[in-house]
Amino acid sequence: xxxxxxxxxxxxNLLIFSCSSDSDxxxxxxWEQKSEMLTNWADNFIIPSYTTLTNNLVxxxxxxxxxxxxxxxxxxxxxxxxxINAYLSxxxxxMFDIGLAEETYYKSKMNIYPTTVSxxxxxxxxxxxxxxxxxxxxxxxxPALDYLLYGIExxxxxxxxxxxxxxxxxxxLSNVINQMLQNTYPIVEDWQNYRNPFIGSVRNTATxxxxxxxxxxxxxxxxxxxxxxxxxxxxxxxxxxxxxxxEAFYNQNISKALALEGFQAIKNFYNGNGGVxxxxxxxxxSTEEYSELSTDILDQFNIxxxxxxxxxxxxxxxxxxxxxxxxxxxxxxxxxTILLKTDMLSVLQIPTDYVDxxxx
Amino acid sequence: MNSKIKNYINSYTNxxxxxxxxxxxxxxxxxxxxxxxxxxxxNTLYIxxxxxxxxxxxEWVRExxxxxxxxxxxxxxxxxxxxxxxxxxxxxxxxxxxFTYIELIDKTTYLNHYYFISILSFLMxxxxxxxxxxxxxxxxxxxxxxxxxxxxxxxxxxLSIVYFYSGLAKINTDWLLNAMPLKLWLPSKYDLxxxxxxxxxxxxxxxxxxxxxxxxxxxxxxxxxxxKTRIIxxxxxxxxxxxxxxxxxxxxxxxxxxxxxxIFFDYNVHLKIIKYIKKIxxxxxxxxxxxxxxxxxxxTIKNRRIVLSIISIFFVIQLFLPFRYLLYPSELFWSExxxxxxxxxxxxxxxxxxxxxxxxxxxxxxxxxxxxxxLTSFQxxxxxxxxxxxxxxAHYLGDYYTSKGYGGVEVYAESYVSLNGRTNKxxxxxxxxxxxxxxxxxxxxxxxxxxxxxxxx
Numbered sequence: 182x183x184x185x186x187x188x189x190x191x192x193x194n195l196l197i198f199s200c201s202s203d204s205d206x207x208x209x210x211x212w213e214q215k216s217e218m219l220t221n222w223a224d225n226f227i228i229p230s231y232t233t234l235t236n237n238l239v240x241x242x243x244x245x246x247x248x249x250x251x252x253x254x255x256x257x258x259x260x261x262x263x264x265i266n267a268y269l270s271x272x273x274x275x276m277f278d279i280g281l282a283e284e285t286y287y288k289s290k291m292n293i294y295p296t297t298v299s300x301x302x303x304x305x306x307x308x309x310x311x312x313x314x315x316x317x318x319x320x321x322x323x324p325a326l327d328y329l330l331y332g333i334e335x336x337x338x339x340x341x342x343x344x345x346x347x348x349x350x351x352x353x354l355s356n357v358i359n360q361m362l363q364n365t366y367p368i369v370e371d372w373q374n375y376r377n378p379f380i381g382s383v384r385n386t387a388t389x390x391x392x393x394x395x396x397x398x399x400x401x402x403x404x405x406x407x408x409x410x411x412x413x414x415x416x417x418x419x420x421x422x423x424x425x426x427x428e429a430f431y432n433q434n435i436s437k438a439l440a441l442e443g444f445q446a447i448k449n450f451y452n453g454n455g456g457v458x459x460x461x462x463x464x465x466x467s468t469e470e471y472s473e474l475s476t477d478i479l480d481q482f483n484i485x486x487x488x489x490x491x492x493x494x495x496x497x498x499x500x501x502x503x504x505x506x507x508x509x510x511x512x513x514x515x516x517x518t519i520l521l522k523t524d525m526l527s528v529l530q531i532p533t534d535y536v537d538x539x540x541x
Numbered sequence: 542m543n544s545k546i547k548n549y550i551n552s553y554t555n556x557x558x559x560x561x562x563x564x565x566x567x568x569x570x571x572x573x574x575x576x577x578x579x580x581x582x583x584n585t586l587y588i589x590x591x592x593x594x595x596x597x598x599x600e601w602v603r604e605x606x607x608x609x610x611x612x613x614x615x616x617x618x619x620x621x622x623x624x625x626x627x628x629x630x631x632x633x634x635x636x637x638x639x640f641t642y643i644e645l646i647d648k649t650t651y652l653n654h655y656y657f658i659s660i661l662s663f664l665m666x667x668x669x670x671x672x673x674x675x676x677x678x679x680x681x682x683x684x685x686x687x688x689x690x691x692x693x694x695x696x697x698x699x700l701s702i703v704y705f706y707s708g709l710a711k712i713n714t715d716w717l718l719n720a721m722p723l724k725l726w727l728p729s730k731y732d733l734x735x736x737x738x739x740x741x742x743x744x745x746x747x748x749x750x751x752x753x754x755x756x757x758x759x760x761x762x763x764x765x766x767x768x769k770t771r772i773i774x775x776x777x778x779x780x781x782x783x784x785x786x787x788x789x790x791x792x793x794x795x796x797x798x799x800x801x802x803x804i805f806f807d808y809n810v811h812l813k814i815i816k817y818i819k820k821i822x823x824x825x826x827x828x829x830x831x832x833x834x835x836x837x838x839x840x841t842i843k844n845r846r847i848v849l850s851i852i853s854i855f856f857v858i859q860l861f862l863p864f865r866y867l868l869y870p871s872e873l874f875w876s877e878x879x880x881x882x883x884x885x886x887x888x889x890x891x892x893x894x895x896x897x898x899x900x901x902x903x904x905x906x907x908x909x910x911x912x913x914x915x916l917t918s919f920q921x922x923x924x925x926x927x928x929x930x931x932x933x934x935a936h937y938l939g940d941y942y943t944s945k946g947y948g949g950v951e952v953y954a955e956s957y958v959s960l961n962g963r964t965n966k967x968x969x970x971x972x973x974x975x976x977x978x979x980x981x982x983x984x985x986x987x988x989x990x991x992x993x994x995x996x997x998x
């Protein structure tokens with residue numbers, strides 16, 4: 182009899198499942214919208230951002246070569262400009278910690294700051310550097326270039342003479358630039374193949390593109406942007422300000438420009454720039470209570486951006502002279518984190534914790 | 542004593558339903574434990590975390606590091622022994638102790654169904670589940686065809702409480718009038734074949750499933766108890782549990798409940814099941830030269846008075862414990878005072894974001910804690926919306942920074958929670974130094990009221 186009951190129930194289940202497929206109601210809307218969102222992310226955000234970064238890195242390499250062959254003030258300036266351009270375009274890439282980038286710890290190799298000066302000096306003296314060794318993550322990428330181009334001596338004159346007199350610095354400089362390209366090329370190439378599986382991974386699972394990318398976005402907002410660029414140097418996590426932890430510490434004048442660029446990347450990604458992204462998706466699925474959520478988030482972004490605009494170009498100086506303003510800015514960014522991590526996740530029903538365990 | 546009750550206590554029934562239940566329970570537990578191990582959860586949930594959240598009153602429970610595996614081995618071996626009915630009493634006691642100890646290590650993993658397993662195995666200590674069709678029969682050269690009726694009924698009662706109370710809990714305005722949280726959860730199942738893009742997106746389905754779930758939970762015990770409706774009841778049990786098993790990540794729970802519900806069937810059904818099992822184990826029996834049951838008689842329960850008293854107290858507690866929330870003035874779903882151990886299953890969608898500010902009397906400045914330094918992401922998630930977790934973690938942080946040499950440490954929480962589709966609200970009074978607040982059963986005044994009312998049970 183038990184057997185009969187089981188088979189009866191099975192049939193009942195099947196009946197219900199098949200009935201539902203007959204229902205003529207608007208089919209596959211959610212699926213399509215998520216597909217559209219992923220396509221937009223891949224084609225209008227991820228791949229173009231990588232292309233711009235790669236182009237700027239190639240220019241950086243060229244300026245590096247020019248500088249290596251002729252080490253004068255003019256070429257140093259050119260090299261520095263290429264560095265700044267590449268660093269600005271990096272701000273659009275850092276949040277895409279997915280696919281090969283994630284597997285190869287790309288983000289860590291490109292932008293861990295503050296850079297470990299002692300490690301850089303050690304590598305320079307030893308001559309031979311394994312850039313894939315995790316101990317060297319903080320001795321390469323943009324922060325290492327920042328040190329090499331602005332920080333190895335106190336004045337441009339001394340920096341130039343150091344590069345002239347100690348060729349190992351020049352070698353390390355070109356190795357770091359070369360390594361950044363070597364880190365980037367495979368990922369750019371991989372996206373040619375990865376694009377289709379990426380946009381096809383629409384399901385609501387821990388490893389689907391939608392969920393991973395949304396979590397990457399929140400993670401970048403909370404850690405890469407909020408904590409690294411503001412919270413940590415302003416002393417939010419330490420009790421005392423740590424201005425030497427600002428991004429691009431050795432050329433402090435670009436710290437604000439980098440942060441604003443990073444925020445632009447966040448806003449663009451959220452807004453979708455004409456395509457479907459999180460903003461459209463939130464307003465689509467939100468309930469009555471959340472009808473304002475998608476604009477609330479944007480408003481909060483704008484409040485924070487205004488406060489960032491009010492800061493000194495040089496975050497190091499800003500922290501030393503008036504850290505309260507940085508802390509206020511941090512608080513406004515933090516309000517955005519709350520919206521993203523409670524309301525947005527509640528509406529999107531995307532889990533944050535990937536320690537899988539049963540629920541009830 | 543009332544003669545009706547006396548009669549009832551002295552009445553006997555066929556032992557097979559309890560024997561089948563014992564086997565089903567043992568196998569389910571065996572599989573659950575191996576599954577848990579296989580998924581690597583022993584490590585990620587019990588060994589990896591630096592810090593474990595303890596149940597109030599069980600702070601003394603120590604984590605065992607790598608020895609946690611031994612605890613699981615003990616659980617697995619006792620499950621096997623329970624299944625075959627070998628040294629049943631000792632095995633079920635060991636199972637209860639080891640399983641419950643595992644649960645007590647960290648309340649982050651609390652699930653109603655783990656609690657159910659704990660109390661069920663406790664109850665089973667006092668039941669003659671090895672009276673029939675067990676290895677113990679062969680060793681004692683005794684098999685009992687008849688056992689007291691109450692020993693089967695009390696499992697039915699426990700199962701009925703689980704269903705009925707979880708149905709009662711669904712009678713609230715969020716669940717019935719707003720279809721919350723199903724209105725949030727079901728649309729996110731858009732990736733289910735056939736029904737994902739269609740049914741799951743429909744508002745009427747959210748309401749239908751809310752009301753249906755409530756009515757189902759309330760009526761299942763009665764459908765299963767009455768002979769005429771039993772089959773339809775069991776069909777519903779299978780359908781409902783398999784369906785929710787597809788929808789939600791609830792692990793073994795659906796299967797445990799399906800197998801458990803078999804106990805409501807007449808003993809004839811169970812005799813057939815036993816016959817079937819006998820066929821399967823025939824070769825093993827021959828190999829080990831296990832003899833058939835020796836003597837058939839009614840079992841006499843030793844220390845019957847004590848056993849019955851314990852079971853009575855057990856059920857009185859079970860009946861009243863879920864209502865303890867009435868003693869608190871706060872909104873149950875928001876503050877969760879008296880929320881656990883009450884069969885409130887899948888009732889709330891709660892997401893929190895909680896960070897901690899550390900102040901030291903020695904200096905003007907303060908700083909925020911990076912939760913990742915101390916908690917796993919699972920712990921952080923659970924901590925962020927449950928006040929007792931927040932308080933316990935605040936004390937841990939207070940102790941930690943005191944030991945680091947900070948003097949006069951104060952700990953403040955910046956906490957925001959969104960509940961059942963409401964926009965986030967501040968959860969904990971950020972002016973209150975949590976390091977000075979002690980955990981107790983008293984109302985936690987430092988929880989900021991939700992400013993909204995959810996009416997119902």
